[in-house]
Amino acid sequence: MSETVKYLLDESRMPKHWYNLVADLPQPPPPVLHPGTLQPIGPDDLAPLFPMSLIMQEVSTEREIEIPEPVRSIYRQWRPSPLYRARRLEKALDTPARIYYKYEGVSPAGSHKPNTAVPQAFYNKEAGVKRIATETGAGQWGSSLAFAGALFDIEVEVFMVRVSYQQKPYRRALMESWGATCTPSPSERTAAGRSILAKRADHPGSLGIAISEAVEIAAQREDTKYALGSVLNHVLLHQTVVGLEALAQLEMADDYPDVVVGCTGGGSNFAGIAFPFLGEQLRGGRPVRVVAIEPAACPSLTRGRYAYDFGDTAHLTPLTKMHTLGSTFTPPGFHAGGLRYHGMAPLVSHVSQLGLIEARAYHQIGCFEAGVQFARVEGILPAPEANHAVRGAIDEALRCKQEGVSRAILLNLCGHGHFDMQAYMDYFAGKLSDQNYDEAELAMALSGLPSVAEA
Amino acid sequence: MSETVKYLLDESRMPKHWYNLVADLPQPPPPVLHPGTLQPIGPDDLAPLFPMSLIMQEVSTEREIEIPEPVRSIYRQWRPSPLYRARRLEKALDTPARIYYKYEGVSPAGSHKPNTAVPQAFYNKEAGVKRIATETGAGQWGSSLAFAGALFDIEVEVFMVRVSYQQKPYRRALMESWGATCTPSPSERTAAGRSILAKRADHPGSLGIAISEAVEIAAQREDTKYALGSVLNHVLLHQTVVGLEALAQLEMADDYPDVVVGCTGGGSNFAGIAFPFLGEQLRGGRPVRVVAIEPAACPSLTRGRYAYDFGDTAHLTPLTKMHTLGSTFTPPGFHAGGLRYHGMAPLVSHVSQLGLIEARAYHQIGCFEAGVQFARVEGILPAPEANHAVRGAIDEALRCKQEGVSRAILLNLCGHGHFDMQAYMDYFAGKLSDQNYDEAELAMALSGLPSVAEA
Numbered sequence: 001m002s003e004t005v006k007y008l009l010d011e012s013r014m015p016k017h018w019y020n021l022v023a024d025l026p027q028p029p030p031p032v033l034h035p036g037t038l039q040p041i042g043p044d045d046l047a048p049l050f051p052m053s054l055i056m057q058e059v060s061t062e063r064e065i066e067i068p069e070p071v072r073s074i075y076r077q078w079r080p081s082p083l084y085r086a087r088r089l090e091k092a093l094d095t096p097a098r099i100y101y102k103y104e105g106v107s108p109a110g111s112h113k114p115n116t117a118v119p120q121a122f123y124n125k126e127a128g129v130k131r132i133a134t135e136t137g138a139g140q141w142g143s144s145l146a147f148a149g150a151l152f153d154i155e156v157e158v159f160m161v162r163v164s165y166q167q168k169p170y171r172r173a174l175m176e177s178w179g180a181t182c183t184p185s186p187s188e189r190t191a192a193g194r195s196i197l198a199k200r201a202d203h204p205g206s207l208g209i210a211i212s213e214a215v216e217i218a219a220q221r222e223d224t225k226y227a228l229g230s231v232l233n234h235v236l237l238h239q240t241v242v243g244l245e246a247l248a249q250l251e252m253a254d255d256y257p258d259v260v261v262g263c264t265g266g267g268s269n270f271a272g273i274a275f276p277f278l279g280e281q282l283r284g285g286r287p288v289r290v291v292a293i294e295p296a297a298c299p300s301l302t303r304g305r306y307a308y309d310f311g312d313t314a315h316l317t318p319l320t321k322m323h324t325l326g327s328t329f330t331p332p333g334f335h336a337g338g339l340r341y342h343g344m345a346p347l348v349s350h351v352s353q354l355g356l357i358e359a360r361a362y363h364q365i366g367c368f369e370a371g372v373q374f375a376r377v378e379g380i381l382p383a384p385e386a387n388h389a390v391r392g393a394i395d396e397a398l399r400c401k402q403e404g405v406s407r408a409i410l411l412n413l414c415g416h417g418h419f420d421m422q423a424y425m426d427y428f429a430g431k432l433s434d435q436n437y438d439e440a441e442l443a444m445a446l447s448g449l450p451s452v453a454e455a
Numbered sequence: 456m457s458e459t460v461k462y463l464l465d466e467s468r469m470p471k472h473w474y475n476l477v478a479d480l481p482q483p484p485p486p487v488l489h490p491g492t493l494q495p496i497g498p499d500d501l502a503p504l505f506p507m508s509l510i511m512q513e514v515s516t517e518r519e520i521e522i523p524e525p526v527r528s529i530y531r532q533w534r535p536s537p538l539y540r541a542r543r544l545e546k547a548l549d550t551p552a553r554i555y556y557k558y559e560g561v562s563p564a565g566s567h568k569p570n571t572a573v574p575q576a577f578y579n580k581e582a583g584v585k586r587i588a589t590e591t592g593a594g595q596w597g598s599s600l601a602f603a604g605a606l607f608d609i610e611v612e613v614f615m616v617r618v619s620y621q622q623k624p625y626r627r628a629l630m631e632s633w634g635a636t637c638t639p640s641p642s643e644r645t646a647a648g649r650s651i652l653a654k655r656a657d658h659p660g661s662l663g664i665a666i667s668e669a670v671e672i673a674a675q676r677e678d679t680k681y682a683l684g685s686v687l688n689h690v691l692l693h694q695t696v697v698g699l700e701a702l703a704q705l706e707m708a709d710d711y712p713d714v715v716v717g718c719t720g721g722g723s724n725f726a727g728i729a730f731p732f733l734g735e736q737l738r739g740g741r742p743v744r745v746v747a748i749e750p751a752a753c754p755s756l757t758r759g760r761y762a763y764d765f766g767d768t769a770h771l772t773p774l775t776k777m778h779t780l781g782s783t784f785t786p787p788g789f790h791a792g793g794l795r796y797h798g799m800a801p802l803v804s805h806v807s808q809l810g811l812i813e814a815r816a817y818h819q820i821g822c823f824e825a826g827v828q829f830a831r832v833e834g835i836l837p838a839p840e841a842n843h844a845v846r847g848a849i850d851e852a853l854r855c856k857q858e859g860v861s862r863a864i865l866l867n868l869c870g871h872g873h874f875d876m877q878a879y880m881d882y883f884a885g886k887l888s889d890q891n892y893d894e895a896e897l898a899m900a901l902s903g904l905p906s907v908a909e910a
Binding site: 169 | 458459461466528529531532543561563602605624625629632634830832834836872873874876879880883
């Protein structure tokens with residue numbers, strides 16, 4: 001039997017700095033704009049929402065940003081995370097490709113999200129913040145911030161998209177186990193929520209609405225801040241610990257990726273694995289193909305417009321230039337809840353515009369097929385989001401077979417599927433379909449972009 | 456903030472042998488008897504059910520038994536598992552105790568069960584077995600054998616206690632993800648199942664019945680064997696990899712446990728952590744208090760009789776001397792499904808008779824309280840079974856505080872609670888109660904012990 005090989009990094013080699021891609025880009029990303037003045041915002045504009053240390057990371061152009069020791073001390077509970085050579089998968093595919101996967105499911109919350117939840121909680125604690133409000137879709141982010149909040153003794157209040165709140169009571173229970181409170185969104189607790197409920201009392205909610213509610217709560221109180229689990233520069237920055245470890249681990253394996261594959265919703269796990277390799281390339285190192293896999297039902301990179309847009313539905317956030325389907329876009333129901341966001345991280349959008357990455361959109365059934373194949377040979381059942389990356393890596397490996405070339409493929413297995421068994425049950429029962437988004441809905445959402453959109 | 460310290464063993468120090476406590480015991484355990492002849496059984500009697508290599512392990516008196524390289528190669532995916540010093544828990548309890556936990560939730564199935572599922576699948580594969588039948592209660596064992604079966608390309612057929620099959624569809628989906636088939640028990644597939652359904656068509660099932668069905672299926676076909684996830688000597692043997700690693704890790708920490716705590720259902724995770732330390736003591740090393748925590752609703756060690764009894768309800772198994780509540784005993788519903796078995800591992804029962812271990816019975820609500828407290832400081836949400844060990848360790852730590860002494864406490868955190876969120880929801884909703892078993896039921900079950908019982 002072929003052997004799965006594990007590359008474990010000694011704790012002493014866990015990264016001491018996060019990597020900031022902005023320092024190496026040929027062009028800086030476009031500025032964030034104030035929605036009222038349409039002028040670039042400054043750090044002070046964000047101060048009601050975030051502690052200043054995170055704002056300074058958001059706008060930093062330094063290449064390396066130190067990971068504070070208290071954060072490293074918590075990271076050490078599960079980091080460095082393992083990198084595996086998927087020899088059994090290679091054999092099953094009969095491919096000459098060398099497939100590596102970085103496994104982020106080893107964190108207590110089961111995904112990559114604690115990589116940013118922990119530093120966000122740390123910096124908030126340092127700033128004297130008592131409470132953090134946030135939103136969550138499928139619950140990966142909400143539970144990760146609940147975990148981090150418990151460790152730093154910060155209250156965490158999660159607005160959870162109502163339909164997920166109802167469909168995923170176990171994710172909610174996980175947040176509550178860590179002491180967070182969880183409110184279905186839209187709720188009566190905010191003006192944003194109330195205005196939506198007034199129009200439709202049984203509104204199923206959306207990530208954009210939940211963001212509006214959390215932002216509103218955070219802006220109201222001095223001791224309360226807001227936290228986002230993806231999209232923003234500082235979130236992507238924290239996730240680079242993944243790729244930095246993978247770089248060192250592939251060195252142990254005496255290998256280097258020809259292709260890096262990640263799934264994209266807001267873009268943070270993708271950036272986490274890919275940016276350190278892009279940085280190497282930009283600094284004159286070996287070039288790498290970087291492939292973003294997004295859901296065909298919510299295809300911001302492949303079908304969205306690169307434009308200034310709001311991050312939320314009630315338009316309480318600043319304007320960022322990103323690939324967007326429009327802030328009112330509602331994707332059809334599919335199971336990778338973590339990939340259901342109308343926009344793409346501005347920094348991922350920017351590197352896409354610069355031609356540094358490719359993007360592909362996949363339907364869900366083929367992704368579940370790939371995930372089950374992966375589980376049966378590699379033993380780990382991926383989250384539905386991660387199945388997109390697995391599908392992408394398998395397709396790359398099959399291409400290697402077709403072309404008769406051996407390439408090294410690195411994929412980010414960003415989380416396990418233990419909380420997504422309903423999705424697998426539906427898949428096995430043949431209940432899943434490959435839904436497309438509604439073209440008219442997309443056109444309408446795009447027509448609602450702010451007038452500054454194409455600036 | 457206090458820091459959780461991780462002790463990671465280098466892969467090169469992963470044990471190369473399992474440890475067999477029998478070699479060091481002052482008295483050998485009582486023989487297993489044939490239910491017909493009441494004479495000690497020989498290896499051939501077990502040959503219809505198990506491959507000979509496992510039978511030889513079952514009766515071995517060798518101190519060390521080599522872990523085959525293909526098994527070690529799979530162990531390496533998650534082993535050596537981490538040992539943590541729970542400094543944040545110590546601080547929260549304000550105790551002078553030093554609390555260590557060995558975390559087995561890092562396996563792909565989320566518990567310690569793959570430690571034995573993998574070698575069992577390996578030895579069956581080596582013996583040319585095509586199919587393994589087994590039973591499962593809560594699903595931890597069934598999913599672990601499904602995982603191992605997938606890796607070795609062996610069909611796995613799981614009889615799942617009907618009430619669990621209905622209540623825990625996600626565990627079933629996990630088994631199916633790994634390619635196993637899962638049948639609710641009692642079923643129409645076996646004579647044992649049919650005879651029970653004839654009396655009661657909606658019978659909720661029990662572990663004892665599911666064992667009968669799996670044994671019956673295995674005995675019928677040459678290419679099919681049976682596998683058990685706990686209780687038997689070879690299962691306990693495989694789990695000693697846990698305690699052997701912990702020994703080496705505590706050496707790294709320059710410490711040695713005064714107390715070792717584990718939860719007991721069938722006894723395998725408890726034996727896995729405790730036996731290597733008991734072995735040290737028996738060979739003249741440092742003595743250690745070993746504490747088994749069992750559920751008050753199914754208290755085989757504290758309230759059962761030490762007697763010869765059957766392992767299953769239909770009385771298809773040999774007779775083993777163990778602490779038993781009687782093979783027809785049905786415990787009240789409680790959430791640690793992995794601890795709902797009428798008997799205790801013969802070897803654990805034997806060391807209990809020899810006065811080498813203590814046992815305590817706990818009700819579930821206090822255990823959930825302990826588990827939630829643990830999750831909020833240590834970040835890991837334990838399985839309901841593991842909560843018993845956590846409660847036991849916390850009580851020991853509080854005793855240290857009361858007595859003003861610092862002792863080292865080692866507990867086996869045998870699995871995570873990701874598949875047990877319904878139990879946590881019920882706990883948070885105040886729906887749990889501390890049910891007692893029925894005394895009349897126990898008396899009746901004990902009166903049904905075979906006549907040879909007290910031999």
